[in-house]
Amino acid sequence: MGQRRMRAVQIALAATLMLAGALLVHPSVKALGPTYVGGETHGVWDLEGSPYVVVEDAIVHDGQQLLIKPGVEVWFNASTILLVHGTIMAVGAEGQGILFTSNAAMKDPGDWHGITISISSNENLFEFTKIEYATHGLRITEGSSAVVRHSEISNNSLSGVTLGTSFASIKDSLITNNNEGISAHASELELIRSTVSLSAFSGLELSLSSALIESSDIIDNHNGIMAAGSEVILFNSTIQSVMTSIWLGDVSFVTTIDSFFGIADVFFDDLSSTLTVQWTLKIRVLDMYLAGVPGAAVTVEGSLVNQMMMHTEGEGWTETLIVRELVKTKTETAVYNPYFVNATREVHESGLEVLVNEPTVVTLKFSADFVDPEAYAGMDLTVNEDEKVFFDASGSVDDDPDFLTTGEFFWTFYDFDGHHVEAGVTVSHVFQTPGTYSVKLRTEDSFGNWDVDYLEVRVEDITDPTAVLSVPGEAKIRETVVLDASASTDNDPDFSDTGNFTWTIRVGDEDITRYGATVEYRFERAGIHTIQLDVSDASGNAARELSEVKVIGEPDEFPYVPLAVLALFGIAFAGVANTEAGKFWFLKFLILPLYSKLSKKDVLDHFIRGQIYGYLVVHPGDNYTTIKKNLDLTNGTLTYHLVVLEREGFVKSQLRGTRRFYYPKGTKMPDNGTGFPAIKDDIITRVKETPGITVRDLAALIGVSRQLTNYHLRALIQEGYVQVERRGMKTRCYPVERGPAI
Numbered sequence: 135m136g137q138r139r140m141r142a143v144q145i146a147l148a149a150t151l152m153l154a155g156a157l158l159v160h161p162s163v164k165a166l167g168p169t170y171v172g173g174e175t176h177g178v179w180d181l182e183g184s185p186y187v188v189v190e191d192a193i194v195h196d197g198q199q200l201l202i203k204p205g206v207e208v209w210f211n212a213s214t215i216l217l218v219h220g221t222i223m224a225v226g227a228e229g230q231g232i233l234f235t236s237n238a239a240m241k242d243p244g245d246w247h248g249i250t251i252s253i254s255s256n257e258n259l260f261e262f263t264k265i266e267y268a269t270h271g272l273r274i275t276e277g278s279s280a281v282v283r284h285s286e287i288s289n290n291s292l293s294g295v296t297l298g299t300s301f302a303s304i305k306d307s308l309i310t311n312n313n314e315g316i317s318a319h320a321s322e323l324e325l326i327r328s329t330v331s332l333s334a335f336s337g338l339e340l341s342l343s344s345a346l347i348e349s350s351d352i353i354d355n356h357n358g359i360m361a362a363g364s365e366v367i368l369f370n371s372t373i374q375s376v377m378t379s380i381w382l383g384d385v386s387f388v389t390t391i392d393s394f395f396g397i398a399d400v401f402f403d404d405l406s407s408t409l410t411v412q413w414t415l416k417i418r419v420l421d422m423y424l425a426g427v428p429g430a431a432v433t434v435e436g437s438l439v440n441q442m443m444m445h446t447e448g449e450g451w452t453e454t455l456i457v458r459e460l461v462k463t464k465t466e467t468a469v470y471n472p473y474f475v476n477a478t479r480e481v482h483e484s485g486l487e488v489l490v491n492e493p494t495v496v497t498l499k500f501s502a503d504f505v506d507p508e509a510y511a512g513m514d515l516t517v518n519e520d521e522k523v524f525f526d527a528s529g530s531v532d533d534d535p536d537f538l539t540t541g542e543f544f545w546t547f548y549d550f551d552g553h554h555v556e557a558g559v560t561v562s563h564v565f566q567t568p569g570t571y572s573v574k575l576r577t578e579d580s581f582g583n584w585d586v587d588y589l590e591v592r593v594e595d596i597t598d599p600t601a602v603l604s605v606p607g608e609a610k611i612r613e614t615v616v617l618d619a620s621a622s623t624d625n626d627p628d629f630s631d632t633g634n635f636t637w638t639i640r641v642g643d644e645d646i647t648r649y650g651a652t653v654e655y656r657f658e659r660a661g662i663h664t665i666q667l668d669v670s671d672a673s674g675n676a677a678r679e680l681s682e683v684k685v686i687g688e689p690d691e692f693p694y695v696p697l698a699v700l701a702l703f704g705i706a707f708a709g710v711a712n713t714e715a716g717k718f719w720f721l722k723f724l725i726l727p728l729y730s731k732l733s734k735k736d737v738l739d740h741f742i743r744g745q746i747y748g749y750l751v752v753h754p755g756d757n758y759t760t761i762k763k764n765l766d767l768t769n770g771t772l773t774y775h776l777v778v779l780e781r782e783g784f785v786k787s788q789l790r791g792t793r794r795f796y797y798p799k800g801t802k803m804p805d806n807g808t809g810f811p812a813i814k815d816d817i818i819t820r821v822k823e824t825p826g827i828t829v830r831d832l833a834a835l836i837g838v839s840r841q842l843t844n845y846h847l848r849a850l851i852q853e854g855y856v857q858v859e860r861r862g863m864k865t866r867c868y869p870v871e872r873g874p875a876i
Contacts, residue, residue, distance in 0.1 A: 168209075176220065181205045187237060188246075194220040196253060204230035204262070209237035210246035218251045218258065226262030228284070236267040243313075244269045244291030251300075252276045260285050265294075271312065274300040274321075282307050294330075297321035297343070304328050309337075315355060318343040325350050333357075337375070340364040340386075347371050358395065361386040361407075368393040375399065382407035391456055392493045402464035409462045415455040416495045419446050419477045419484070423533035425505045426450025430479040432498075436470045446477075459491050479504060502581060507532035507541065509587035511575035516592040517565065519625065523591065524562045530577045530587075537579055546574040550627055568595035568626050568673065570861045592860070595673035599624035599633065603667040603679045611660055611687030617667075620651045624671045631830055632672040632865050634844045640664040644766070646745060647752060649841045657685040658741025672844075672858075672865050742767070743775045747784055750798045752845065754813050757793045800837055813838065814846050818855050818869070826866045829858075 169183040172190035176198035179186050185207040191214055194200045198220040202208070204227040210216070216234075226232040236245035248268030251258055258280040264287075265271040271290040274280050275298040286308045287294040294312035295302060303324040308331075309315045315330035315337040316323065323338075323345040330337040330352045337355035338345065342363045350371045352358050358375040359366060363384035373379045373395035380388055380395065383403030389410045400409055419430040426449035434455060435441040444452045458470040476485035477498040484498040510529035517523050527543045534540060538559055545556045550567040565571060570592045578584040602621040609615045619635045626632065630651070637648040639655060641663050648655065657663065662684050670676040749765060750756065756764075762772050776796065779785035787796045801813060816836050821827060827835075833843040847867065850856040858867050 172214070175216075176200050179203065179206050179208070185209050187211065188214045188216065190214060192216050194218045194222060196220050196255075199223065201225075202232055204232065207233040207235070209235060210268075211237050212245055213247060215247035216249045218249065218255055219253045221255060222249070222251070222258050222260075224260045224263050228262060230262070232260075232263045234263065234265045234268075238267075241267045241289075243267055243289050248273055248290065250275065251278045251280055254278055259283075264288070266290070270296045272296070274298070274302055276300070279303075281305075286310070288312065293317045294333075297323060309333075314339050315352075318345070329353070331355065336360045336381075337373075340366065357381060358399075359388070361388060367391070380409065382409065397462070400462070402462075405464050407463065411459045411462070412456050413459055413490050414493050415457045415473070415490055417446075417452045417455075417475055417477075417498065418495070419450045419452075419479075419498045419500065421500050421504050421533070422502055423505070423535075424499075425503075425533040427477075427479060427500060427504045429504075430477045430500075432475065432477045434473055434475050436473045438468060438470045439473070457490050503534060503579060503583060504581070505533050506583040506585045507534075507537060507577045507579050509575050509577040509585040511545075511573060511587040511589040514590045514592070516594065518594050518596050519568050520564060520566055522562050522564050524560060525573065525575075525589075526560045527575055527577065528559055530575070530585075532577075532579050532583075534579055540580045542578045544576045544578075546576070548572050548574075565591065565593040566625075568593050568860070595626055595671060595675060595860075597625045598675040598677050599626075599629065599669050599671050601667050601669040601677040601679035603665065603681055605665050605681050605683055607682075608684045608686065609657060611685055612656055612658065614654050614656045615683065616652060616654055617648070617665060618652045619667050619669065622651070622667075622669050622677075624669075624675075626671050626673070628865070629671055631840055632844065634668075634670045634848070635841060636668040636670075636845075638666040638668070640666070644745075646748065648748060649752065649845060650839060651841070656741070656744060657683070660685050660687050672860065740775070742771060743779060746772070746775050747779060747798060750785060750796055751842070754797045754801045755795050757795050759793070761796065813842070814850060814855075817843070817846055817850060817867075821856055821867045822869045825868050828864045828866055830864075832867060 166182060167184045167186070169186045170189050171186050172188055172192050175192040175194050178201045180203045184205065186209070188208065188210045194217070196219045200222050202224040204225070224232050234249065235241065238245050245267045248270040249265065250273045252275045254277040256279050260272070260280065260282045261284055263285045266289045268290045269292045271287040271294045272280070272282070273296040277299055279301040282302065282304045284306050288308070288311045290312045293314040293316070294309040295304070295316045297318040299320045301322045305326045305328060307328045309328070310331045313334045315333040317339045319341045321343045323343065325345065325347045327349045329350065331354045333355040336357040336359070337352040338359045340359070340361045344365045346367050348369045348371065353372060353374040356376050358373040358379040360381040361383070364386050366388045368388070368390040369392060371393045373393070378401045379399035381401045381403065382388060385404065385406045387408050389412065391412045392414050415434070417432055419427045419432065421427050426446070428446055428448050428450060430446045431443065432446060432452050433441050433443050434457070436457070439457070442455065446452055457473060460470065461468045471489045471491065472487050473490055474485065474487055475496050475498065476483065479500065482500045482502045484500055486496060486498060488494060488496055508531050510527065512526060512529065515523065525545055528538060531537070532541060543557060543559050545561050546553055547556070547563050548571050549565065550569055556563070570590060573589050573591055574586055576584060576586045600623045602619065602623070604618040604621065606615050617637055623629070624633060635649060635651050637653055639646040639648065641657070641659055662682055665681045665683060667679045668676065745765060746761065749761065762769065765772070776785060780787060784799055785796055786799065787794050813836065817832065820832055820835050829840055829843055829847070833840045836843065847856060847858065851858065854870055856867055857870055858865055
């Protein structure tokens with residue numbers, strides 16, 4: 135009966151192991167935890183299958199990976215092990231750590247054999263994990279490596295971490311309550327921002343290994359670091375132990391930087407092992423007002439150290455130095471203190487003797503001021519010409535609290551006619567000429583340190599120009615006379631370029647307009663004619679002057695057309711459709727041939743043709759109907775003279791739909807189908823292509839006079855397409871971002 139029961143137990147155990155093996159081979163075929171694992175192991179262990187119970191040694195073979203997700207617990211039966219030849223990624227999360235622990239009801243160190251990584255297994259990661267109650271919590275051997283972060287390895291019977299010909303990086307972790315915290319043979323260890331504590335034998339036991347220990351605490355262990363044939367660097371770390379803080383043997387080298395431990399608790403087991411104690415030394419040089427002094431030459435030398443030289447940076451700091459306090463072996467101690475620190479700049483010097491036995495900051499102070507003030511001239515201004523303007527430098531600062539009293543303040547005003555200098559914290563100045571000017575403030579403290587600042591003053595033009603016109607008092611009919619306004623003046627120095635000159639010539643009931651400082655005009659009617667000159671500057675200030683010209687003689691005779699011919703073509707004309715194109719065709723091809731041909735030099739001598747041509751120079755792109763209406767001409771007269779002007783090359787036309795549009799020679803006709811006058815279209819295009827273009831350059835690009843350019847600019851400004859700004863001695867043009875659609 136007893137044998138049957140024993141056989142039944144054996145069969146049940148075999149069935150359990152077969153089921154566990156099947157679950158490992160097919161990890162997706164499992165119920166909710168616990169999940170029993172053992173043998174060949176790979177795939178994913180997730181929270182749904184937790185806890186995972188290791189019932190026999192679990193092996194991750196080469197080329198395979200085991201991924202353990204946050205919150206998973208892994209319980210190991212007695213004497214089992216997790217052996218990794220492939221890769222293990224145990225990646226927990228804060229608040230959802232991964233636990234590797236004993237499956238015993240009463241847990242004791244050594245219950246299971248831990249996690250072993252071997253045969254050059256790399257890229258292994260333990261993050262937010264806890265490994266406890268094993269013999270070796272984590273063992274890394276045979277050229278393998280692992281990274282441990284935010285983890286705890288504790289209560290293991292032999293060691294928390296064991297390295298054998300391998301590498302481990304341990305960061306932000308706790309190794310505690312193990313027989314040995316970390317044991318390494320022929321390996322490399324990186325221990326950063328971590329703690330190794332409460333080890334029964336030693337915190338770190340290193341043999342033929344190298345270790346970098348940074349910002350870590352090795353505390354409350356029986357021994358701190360035991361190094362045999364090893365090299366250790368400790369930076370910003372603490373060693374506090376019950377017995378020996380550092381044990382050195384078999385030619386070991388330990389170098390400490392800003393680390394604290396008991397020198398008396400260091401034990402040397404041989405004559406060649408060496409302990410080097412070093413500290414960081416920071417040096418700052420200040421002036422008499424406690425401001426950092428840049429550019430000071432600083433030297434540091436000690437009893438066993440050659441002189442080191444460096445220079446201070448912007449805030450008076452030098453680069454951080456690492457200097458030795460002592461170098462100790464079993465039989466000798468070399469002491470490098472005291473150190474002598476000295477700073478010089480120009481004729482000034484400051485020095486200090488210092489003992490460096492901890493992280494040290496040395497401050498040297500000069501009895502002089504080396505810091506430049508900060509000049510502040512104020513905000514940019516817009517003022518009227520001939521107006522007194524006040525300038526204030528009291529916003530300037532210096533490390534001298536009495537700077538506004540002890541310092542010097544020089545203002546340089548760059549006017550149209552040169553520059554001059556005034557001194558004082560507050561000064562005043564009158565700008566007599568419109569424009570945009572630069573004002574410089576130079577401040578200097580009592581030690582000669584200085585700084586400059588600039589502001590810009592825009593001076594508005596509020597003065598009207600003076601209109602001066604010169605015209606002959608008397609002229610003969612058909613005599614060309616000169617209308618001269620070049621003697622007109624303004625306080626704007628660019629007035630000759632930017633000013634606008636508009637002539638209005640009253641001939642009978644007609645007003646004829648011309649533009650320019652000087653124009654030529656030929657009177658075609660006898661009588662006394664009024665000449666009106668309107669002058670305006672770039673700021674819109676204006677003046678007007680009037681005069682008269684007495685014209686003597688008889689008016690020109692118009693070409694004679696026999697009444698019979700007129701009657702004949704009058705009857706024909708009545709049948710032509712009442713359209714611009716029809717009228718133009720009829721008059722051009724039926725009436726015009728009856729007129730005699732003129733020589734080219736006489737084309738513009740005729741009063742009406744000159745009037746039409748002058749109108750198109752000012753209004754390029756107007757249509758036939760608009761020209762006829764504005765000049766109050768008949769169809770026959772207008773058509774005749776337009777054809778003559780076009781035939782002789784003074785005018786060109788373009789038919790769009792039922793309307794014909796006319797342009798003076800040299801004017802670009804629009805190709806956008808809008809009918810927008812070509813010169814305006816060209817101005818807008820050029821201003822958009824070159825924002826900030828001057829009026830002078832704009833006129834040159836378009837190929838028209840500055841006066842005509844100014845005329846159309848004023849219209850475009852009123853229509854919302856363009857805006858102009860006065861900068862210095864130039865008027866610059868800018869497009870309006872959201873002007874009306876053309």
